[in-house]
Amino acid sequence: MTATTRAARRDDELHSIRTAGRTTVLIIGGGINGISLFRDLALQGVNAVLVERGDFGGGASAASSHMIHGGIRYLENGEFRLVRESVQERNGLLRTAPHYVKPLQTTIPIYSTFSGILSAPLRFLTHRSGKPQERGAVLIKAGLTIYDTFSRDGGSVPRHRFLGRRRSLSELPALDPDIKYTATYYDASMHDPERLALDVLQDGRTAHPSSFAVNYLEAVGRDGDTVVLRDRETAEEFRIAADVVVNTSGPWTDLTNEALGATTRFMGGTKGSHIVLDHPELFAATQGREIFFEHSDGRIVLIYPLKGRVLVGTTDIDADPREPARCTEDEIDYFFDLITHVFPGIEVTRQQIVYRFSGIRPLPRHEDTAPGFVSRDYRIELDRNGDVPLLSLVGGKWTTFRALGEALSDRVLQLLGRPRVVSTVGLPIGGGRGFPRTVRARKSWKQTNLPDAGARGDQLLARYGTRSAEVWAHIRRGQDSPLADGALSTRELGWMVDDELVVRLADVILRRTAIAFVGDTTTAVLEEVADALADLMGWDDERRDAEVEATVQLLNEAHGLSLAVPARG
Numbered sequence: 001m002t003a004t005t006r007a008a009r010r011d012d013e014l015h016s017i018r019t020a021g022r023t024t025v026l027i028i029g030g031g032i033n034g035i036s037l038f039r040d041l042a043l044q045g046v047n048a049v050l051v052e053r054g055d056f057g058g059g060a061s062a063a064s065s066h067m068i069h070g071g072i073r074y075l076e077n078g079e080f081r082l083v084r085e086s087v088q089e090r091n092g093l094l095r096t097a098p099h100y101v102k103p104l105q106t107t108i109p110i111y112s113t114f115s116g117i118l119s120a121p122l123r124f125l126t127h128r129s130g131k132p133q134e135r136g137a138v139l140i141k142a143g144l145t146i147y148d149t150f151s152r153d154g155g156s157v158p159r160h161r162f163l164g165r166r167r168s169l170s171e172l173p174a175l176d177p178d179i180k181y182t183a184t185y186y187d188a189s190m191h192d193p194e195r196l197a198l199d200v201l202q203d204g205r206t207a208h209p210s211s212f213a214v215n216y217l218e219a220v221g222r223d224g225d226t227v228v229l230r231d232r233e234t235a236e237e238f239r240i241a242a243d244v245v246v247n248t249s250g251p252w253t254d255l256t257n258e259a260l261g262a263t264t265r266f267m268g269g270t271k272g273s274h275i276v277l278d279h280p281e282l283f284a285a286t287q288g289r290e291i292f293f294e295h296s297d298g299r300i301v302l303i304y305p306l307k308g309r310v311l312v313g314t315t316d317i318d319a320d321p322r323e324p325a326r327c328t329e330d331e332i333d334y335f336f337d338l339i340t341h342v343f344p345g346i347e348v349t350r351q352q353i354v355y356r357f358s359g360i361r362p363l364p365r366h367e368d369t370a371p372g373f374v375s376r377d378y379r380i381e382l383d384r385n386g387d388v389p390l391l392s393l394v395g396g397k398w399t400t401f402r403a404l405g406e407a408l409s410d411r412v413l414q415l416l417g418r419p420r421v422v423s424t425v426g427l428p429i430g431g432g433r434g435f436p437r438t439v440r441a442r443k444s445w446k447q448t449n450l451p452d453a454g455a456r457g458d459q460l461l462a463r464y465g466t467r468s469a470e471v472w473a474h475i476r477r478g479q480d481s482p483l484a485d486g487a488l489s490t491r492e493l494g495w496m497v498d499d500e501l502v503v504r505l506a507d508v509i510l511r512r513t514a515i516a517f518v519g520d521t522t523t524a525v526l527e528e529v530a531d532a533l534a535d536l537m538g539w540d541d542e543r544r545d546a547e548v549e550a551t552v553q554l555l556n557e558a559h560g561l562s563l564a565v566p567a568r569g
Contacts, residue, residue: 010501013212014231018238023049023212025412026227026242028219028256030054031061032197033378033396034248035213036405039204041412042211043422048204049211049240051229053218055507057197060250061398062511063272063325063359065313066306067290068093068101068399069187072147073300074376082377086399087151090188092425093402097432099465100196104189106290107172109342110181112136135294137162137181144185160185174285174343189290189306193398194511195463198500199430200401202467216503222260225387233503244415246408247392250362251321257392262383266394268365273327273358274313275335275560278519282310282339282346295338303339307518309354312339325358326558332356354519356560364394378404380411389415431465452476460492463513471495483532484525487515490532497536505530505547506554516555523563526551 017023025041027034030052041048052058070087071079093101113136144160161184168182169175175182190196201213221228226239249256251269258264283305291303304311312335319325336348364375378395391411396404402424413420428434436445442461449469450457460468471492480491488508496502496512508529510516515525526548534544545568555561 009498010214010503013214017049017212017214017240022241023047024243026240026245028247029249030056030215031059031250032057032398032401033393033404035197035201036401037246037248037408038213039200040405040409040424042204042208044413044420045208047210050213051217051219052215053232055215055511056201057194058511060359060362061197062194063357064193064398065274065302066190066193066311067187068190070147070151071376072143075143075146079375079377084150085403089400089403094188096427097196097429098435098437099431100190100192102189102191104187104290106185106187106292108140108183109175109179109293110137110140110183111179113138113180140183144183158186172287174345176342176344203430215501219256220259222386242388244412245388245390246412247390251360253392253394255321262390264392265365266381266392269319269321269360269363271317271319271325271358271360272314273331274311275327275332275353276355276517277310277312277352278354279310279348279352285343285346291342293342295341301338307514309518319360321360325360327356327358327560353560355517362396380408431467434466483529484515487520488513493532494536505533505551509551516559521555521561523566527566
């Protein structure tokens with residue numbers, strides 16, 4: 001049995017909001033945390049409206065390292081509550097979202113035995129990085145032992161294991177031969193974060209018919225008990241009243257509050273960048289594992305095989321949310337240096353980069369605390385100065401989105417004087433309901449639910465989980481043609497427009513699919529998909545051309561591509 005989505009294009013959702021003119025809870029910010037709150041409130045039967053100035057999951061949520069993890073390094077910060085909650089949530093997501101969250105074997109290369117033992121307590125007490133000093137085997141062993149006690153989940157997650165140089169190089173022969181040990185443990189990968197965010201959103205939309213979500217709709221002001229919203233597609237403005245307003249706009253929280261007439265200084269986000277490499281040799285060298293280690297500057301970094309590519313990250317640099325986050329050439333040099341650090345025999349060039357991305361973490365203001373030591377935990381701030389209570393979320397990370405959404409929902413329910421009626425603990429997410437977990441089970445499920453889909457059944461099951469049964473039924477009801485070299489099709493694109501609130505070409509290329517992430521974007525692909533979208537959405541030639549040009553510009557400026565703008569006329 002699969003979940004049923006609520007078919008409604010963006011214009012339908014927008015019309016419902018404008019007609020009502022009021023909601024119980026207005027959520028500003030459609031990243032994963034705002035979406036998680038939206039789902040939780042919908043399950044409690046609370047009317048909620050979620051507005052997002054861009055596309056759902058398109059801000060900080062789209063710039064993650066694609067990991068669901070307990071945060072072993074947060075132990076050094078003394079954030080034991082956060083680590084415990086994170087590993088519990090990681091284990092929960094492996095069960096509730098198995099279509100997107102998978103076990104991830106993680107290996108740490110280690111170069112010394114005792115290094116860092118004396119400096120670690122100083123870092124713990126001061127949260128200042130000081131002179132970089134490597135964390136040695138003894139310190140890492142202690143951390144992993146504590147981590148095991150938090151994350152075993154009744155034995156379902158294997159304990160960590162240590163290997164010496166000889167056995168380590170036998171398993172990972174491309175590693176630097178100067179290593180002394182490796183430590184291997186399990187966390188989890190998140191294959192499609194933007195689609196997971198969308199799946200959580202769809203659950204919320206389905207759970208309560210009076211809850212609505214609209215992308216490209218911006219909160220620009222407040223007037224008494226109403227918030228002024230601006231449609232970024234038409235520039236039209238209108239007002240909506242609410243009993244509670246919740247600001248979940250991540251690193252832009254202070255800027256959103258400023259637009260609402262509140263002065264806050266909650267945020268102090270840092271920029272994190274990544275590159276994606278089409279590099280078969282490096283991909284093979286990882287042996288399917290994430291390589292997670294400390295670079296020479298003390299920064300924890302990663303090399304991670306994903307979707308046939310290799311993801312490399314990440315940096316931690318103070319950033320201004322008013323400026324667009326971009327992965328710089330200096331950061332790319334840094335990434336190449338860290339690859340050489342652990343895989344000295346593998347050459348990497350800029351020509352192998354197929355995609356780059358950067359985002360700002362929604363961290364609290366941290367003054368002189370080193371960026372790597374800023375808390376990844378979250379807190380909720382309440383402002384009662386206006387006519388309507390305003391809650392602001394400070395912090396939060398992908399792994400804890402369910403628990404965060406529940407905690408934030410509880411604060412809202414308290415303000416409303418309403419009880420919690422449903423818990424989201426253990427509640428399957430979207431296409432994770434009834435997801436077949438073994439090769440045999442997947443084969444049987446596809447035969448029953450995706451008849452005659454052939455090899456495409458694997459693609460649909462990976463993209464939608466068990467929701468793929470609905471998608472395939474939709475595809476079979478009409479004439480279908482492949483798009484983007486088979487990454488998509490015309491009928492599937494129609495599903496995305498009708499059920500997944502697609503507004504722009506970039507929504508499809510960057511977030512509804514992985515076309516951009518894996519480096520399959522060409523001008524020809526953009527034009528082909530834009531033509532199909534024009535037919536579905538009634539775009540004239542001017543709008544269609546503008547979409548292609550805007551997407552080319554975005555991919556070139558924000559993601560490091562060098563696409564040519566198509567000639568017109």
